[in-house]
Amino acid sequence: MFKIGEFSRLSRVSVRMLRHYDQLGLLTPSQTDSFTGYRYYSADQLPRLNRIIALRDLGFSLEQIAEMLDEDVSAEQLLGMLKLKRADVEQQMQTEQERLSRLEAQIKQMNQAANHTKYDVILRDIESELVGTYREVAKDDNRIQEMFDLVEIYIAGYENARADKPPFTIYYDDEYRDEEIDCEVCVPLKYAIPENESIRVRKTPKQFKVACVIHVGNYLNIGQAYNALLNWIDSNGYQMKGLIREIYLKYGADGLEFELPQTYLAQESNQYVTELQLAVEKL
Known part of the structure; x- marks a missing residue:
């Protein structure tokens, strides 16, 4: 038989933990002196103690270990x-x-x-542009991509109608939305083509005093550019006047059965270049 201190040294488990195991009923001493209160342990208790240590190392709680060591628990x-x-x-x-x-x-x-370099915001005028457009309340960003595909496919049906200019999106919501997005996708045209029930042809109005900022990289981080635009407007005494546009100066377009202007295509998302445009006016 071993006193608790001796058993502690040989088992490499502290006296405090041995007493704690005793209180929980996990490992009770083989014998307790009724007069002195000394606890005594035997060598045949080491396998049970080692199993407790192993189960604790596996992340089980002491309550779970007590249940697992129950003699009634089957293999x-x-x-x-x-x-x-x-x-x-x-x-x-x-x-x-x-x-x-x-x-x-x-x-x-x-x-x-x-x-x-930090985002640089500039003010410039935006010229009117002839575009083929499609507007709807899009379910999400994936649907917006599908809308572009629809317009590009339709325009491709007219010889040499696609202008060598970047496409863009106009957002009509009064607040940011990542679902049910009221937007219009626009693809530049060289000449007016017939419309159908979904696709319209129009000239965008010329805009004056448009705050513009360039974002390079994938769309996941484009919020940084929006933040830069917001801070610039606030710091320079302007307020929003028009709708937000995203101009896709470099973008990805896979799976279409016809060629788009190579000037604006990128192979990797980290090569995307997007310009944010927002008409402003002085307060």
Whole structure:
């Protein structure tokens, strides 16, 4: 028999933890002196103690370990508990991996911001333009891409009608929306073509005093450009006057059965170039 201190040294488990295991009923001393209160442990208790240590290392709580060490728990039930714990650990790993990915993206974004010139906002006038357009309340951004495809396919049916200019989107909502987006996609034309029930042909009005800013990279980070535009308007004593436009100076277009102007096509999303345009007026 070993006193608690001796058993602690040999098992490499602190006296405090041995007492805690005793209080929980996980590992009670083989014998307790009724007069002195000393706890005594035997060598044949080491396998149970080692199992407690191993299960704790696997992430089980002491309450779960008590249930697993219950003599009435079958091997099949114990295996089931281990499998459930494995699934729990796998889910935790996935969650942490996703968090790590978000951290890495944030670090990359901050490094890029530190290494690149800040957004420059300029004021200029925007000329009128002949365009083929399609407007609807789009379900989401993917639907907006489909709307562009519809217009491009329709225009491709008319010989040499597509102008060598970038397409753009006009947003009509009074607030930001990532679903049910009231927007109009516009594709430049060299000449007027017939309309159909969906696609219209019109000239956009000339605009004066338009605040413009360029965003380079994929659309996930375009919010930075919007923030720069907002800060510039506020800092320079302007207010919004018109609708927001996104002009796609470099963009991706895969899967179409005809060629688009190569001047504006990009192979990778980090090569995209988008100009934000917003008419403003002095306060």
